[in-house]
Amino acid sequence: MAGELQSETPDAAKRYGGKQLHVPGAGTLGVSLLVGSLSVLFISSLIGYICYWFSFPRPVTVHLPWGLWLSTAVLFISSITIHWAWLAIRHDIQRSCRIALLATLVMGIAFLCLQIWNWLEIYGALQSADHALKALHPQYVSPIGGMRMAHALIYEKQALFAAFYFFTVMHAVHVFGGLIPLGVVNVKARRGVYSRNYHPGVRYCLIYWHFLDAAWILILITLLITF
Amino acid sequence: MTTLTGNNFGDTPVVPAKPDNYLTHGKTIGSWLLTLDHKRIGIMYLVVGLLAFFIGGMLAEVIRTQLLVPQGLIFHGTGSVASSYAAYRYYNQVFTLHGIIMVFLVLIPIIPGALGNFALPLLLGAKDVAFPKLNLISFYLYVVGALLAILSTVLGAVDTGWTFYTPFSIQTESYVVVMVLGIFLVGFSSIFTGINFMVTIHKLRPPGMTWFRMPLFLWAIYSTSLIQVAATPVVGITFVLLMMERVMGIGIFNPALGGNPVLFQEFFWFYSHPAVYIMILPAMGIVSEIIPVFSRKHIFGYEFIALSSLAIALIGFLVWGHHIFVNGQSAELDAVFSFLTFVVAVPSAIKVWNWLATMYKGAIVLKTPMLYALSFIVLFTIGGLTGVVLGALSEDVVLHDTYFVVGHFHYVMMGGTLIGFIAGLHYWWPKMFGRMYNERIAQWTCVVLFIGINLTFFPQLMVGADGMPRRYASYLPMYQPYMIVSTVGAYIQLVAFLSMAGYLLHSLFRGKKAPVNPWGGGSLEWETSSPPPHDNFETTPSVGDPYDYTDMVFDPVTNGYVRTEPQQVPVAAPQAH
């Protein structure tokens, strides 16, 4: 994303050894295609999981941590703030835009923290067993080495545990990947790079953040149905 | 025209030496490794891709040598059954590595990566792709992925076959995770390249070049990019799941944990079948460029060729199930996939007819690129027709996982994609390096390669139909004559490729200086010098019909074609013909 974000800045021409490469609209199209590509990723894995779940239904024994609702709310608010930032810059209200961008960044980080908390919540049982085993045998190494999750998690619940981690971690990785360009956009907004007519970074973040939102809602619905 | 004997280096006084071109623009290693110039990135893709092709090709020779005798010439046991099985594991590793290298490191990236990167902005009359930095990132993702694949091999290789079918790939004690991680990164490279090219074609077309006035290679690249962007994520996620399965035992593909191994196949082919079109479409695009140029005649049925690329790309998404007819999915589903498979065969046929119609009443110059393009038509016809019978449900039951399939996809991949790539390489070689290769040797090499390919793969079709399964380290003695012919064909191919490497390397250093337009092409890359300057074009080229050769004449002084009058710039709505 970083490469695309920079390709439309006015000084891009200098960086590319004299080539003039300011292409209007290219960045937006590029980000849209990236988002489209990532959507295929999320949708196909969700469909695959649902197919799997239908053919091998499991008894419902795992409860989703209630923290998921909190993180959903945080992500939703961050989606509103990024939209607010975009509207503000379109009306050239710099201060408002900066505040909104900062709020989005904070919300994004908060979302990740909440997700980590959620993972720990559901990881608890596994972790305590792991620690206990370590205390008992110093030579025992990690769940990833010789000991597989199959040993540490109760047999039938594996696929559900796995799905929960798979989808939430995959989504979190994308949130994390979005926070880096969002940070760059924050800095640029503080420097006053963006204006009513020139604010590509804000637009890319807007597209990407709405995508994250939509993907999260799909994941949450799937988890709610299958757990 | 004339054949060079090699000692007339610099013997072109009429063309004043260019003060600067992209090859001489910056001489440090850093100026290559960190370049944002699409042409240099293209050349780097070419070098890495050809290196990978060399490794994959040598592995193929190992495979063919092993199969010279029924019990295996290279890897065989010492008498007991257990010892031969242990030896056959090495053969399994060899064919796995051959498949992985050829598919993921050569066939998928080489045409978009090398020729696409080099030619696409030139064909558009643009200075570069839309996102040059992303382009460089793509290249390095590809390199790191390739290195991981090599690392996995050094650590202890993979014996799953390039398809990584579960549960074998979960159980096998080999370095699947490292290999799969490498392919995962190559996949990202593919996605970024696809996005880059799509945006470039959308946004960087010069004024006057409407969608239906683009050279057909661009249509092919566009369709390819569409598949890369939409299908590659699926294989990415499949491989992430496979890695999780191996490392943590999540159980989604593992029947021992209640998982579904067929789900992996569905996922895998959802990408890997469209990936076949990622490989073949750009090659078709190259052939669509070469045939009209060397027939000195306007391409026939432009819209049909262009739209058939798009049709192949779109329908290609819906046919993955034809790889798994015999794995127990429902017969109704099989029928749908079979039907769609036949539907996707039709646009390929349309292309072949249009190419033939282009040649009709042309003035055909049988230079090396054209010879390769014609080889493509013949080999792709055989590959395509053998694909038709595999798409028929009851026939697939008999032919699935046999050498017939091996022969079929080698006809398409080798005879199609690779020959298309070689055609394009010879076509754009003068533009890439500003040198001509030895035409006579190149033509003979093409003939030898054509014979070699047919000798290698036609016997495979025969033994496969008769009942020899694929991925066999040993086979029944009755197939030996066929296997020997096939191996001899593979050695002939090796000779042809060594010859090709020889004359191309020779041309790099000793070749005659190339004119601006050696073949008389009408698209924009032939308007700039050979090799092009760093900025591609001194002045913005004017856009006309890329397949109009009527006002072009051969200039014996420069050994190239020149226009008698400047390209007419159409102002009205597109009227391609």
Place this chain on the structure above:
Amino acid sequence: MGVTMISQMLGHMNFGRTIAALWLPHGDSTFSPGVQFLWDFWYWISVFFTVLIVGLVVSFSIRYRHTKDRTIAENSPSHNNSLEITWTIIPFIIVMVIFALGFKDYMNMDSPPANSYNIHVIAQKWSWTFVYENGAISNTLYLPVNKPVRLNMTSKDVLHGFWIPDLSIQRDVVPGRVMTTWVEATHPGKYILQCAEYCGDGHSEMRANVVAEAYPKFQHQIVAAANIFEENGKPLPLATVGKKLYVTLGCLGCHSVDGSKGTGPSWKNLAGSKEVLTNGHSVSVDYAFLKTMITHPGRVLIKGFPAGVMPSYGSRFTGKNVKNLYAVVWYINSLSKYSNKASQPPVPNESGGAEPATSSKAAAAPATVAPAAAVKAASPVAKVPSGPKPIPLHVLGAKLYKSLGCIGCHTVNGQPGVGPTWKNLAGYPQKLTTGKTVIADYKFLRTMILDPGTMDVVGVPAGVMPNMYKYQLSGKKHPHETKLNALIWYINTLSNRSSKATQPPVPDVPAVK
């Protein structure tokens, strides 16, 4: 065709089959005519189009070649919609015909007739086994002629492909489910079954002979195949039968008998030797150990050999098939210079599979774990004796400790393992993860064995202990819970705090009738 002639000359060297046709083999099943017809249809269309296209390429290249006089193309149109539509429609119609023909035959292949004879096909790395309706087992697939046969196929490990080219059938064998296909041979003949789906080291040798015979002969064959323990009515030594099984069950794929290295340990000098397990224990390879390794290979792993390769033979060696086990173990013993009483099966080699003679061998083997040496090597554990010499339950428990695989996680000498050691377990307090402390009494032990998930002891990982023992030791099939009691008795003998509360409700030594 010359090549065909050479191959026919070579033909006598192999499985009774030569390359008979240039392309498809001459099929001998009811599917074959349809497959052959469609193939021919496609073949001649392909030949026509290939010749047409190659002909056009060559003739255009010659007829319209670039010459001095001909430097520019003749004037001809660059598009023609009716031509385009023609060459779109014609290929479309042709492929639709091919599709329809293929689909029709395929639907037939997909639905076995109701009156089919059933054969169960078992695929594993790297052998095929066929089980017939009469219980006969063979490694050659016998098919009745002119009778539909429904093949129910299962895989023990990875994907395999069931493919008989001459009978025009193929189906993947997917582990974890039953795959079905059917075939009806129309002629008596010998064919080859090959594995079509890549399955690892021995993939290319995973073949089987297929013999189609008239129905009466077929029945005769499978009746003969049902008894591998006899030849011409005479019982064979068990080691000889074991040698047969070594081939037919596919053991030879991984285990050599000459000491050379394979995927699994060589059988040469294996029985009676010492092996080191992955958990560091050193064990002697006795009968009980071999039995565990064969029937439940995942439970204990020998150091230096990969996990998960050996398929679980389970039912092929237990229950009514236990004679197979004796045969294979006798064969392994016959290959070892360390073979001793402890490593040999409890039945004599020469008996030819007669019922195990329990009492005659009772005094032989030295005991390593259990005190009651005299009865250690008595009858196999599955048969709890009702005869005159009852075995103390704790001795049976000591055997079960090995054969059920408890040995994989629980030690009996106080050393740490994955699970708690059984030394001084019974009667000692156990701290649960809930914070409560309980005494390991009979009820506790029973619960932990049958329903391991109910409570977790601090320091022991949750979820490792399999929960299948519920079905093997208790429930409807085992109302008396004899084996469970045997295990708990054994645990009690290992503890110095054994008491009434920790012991099972039945006495250790069953009352003599």
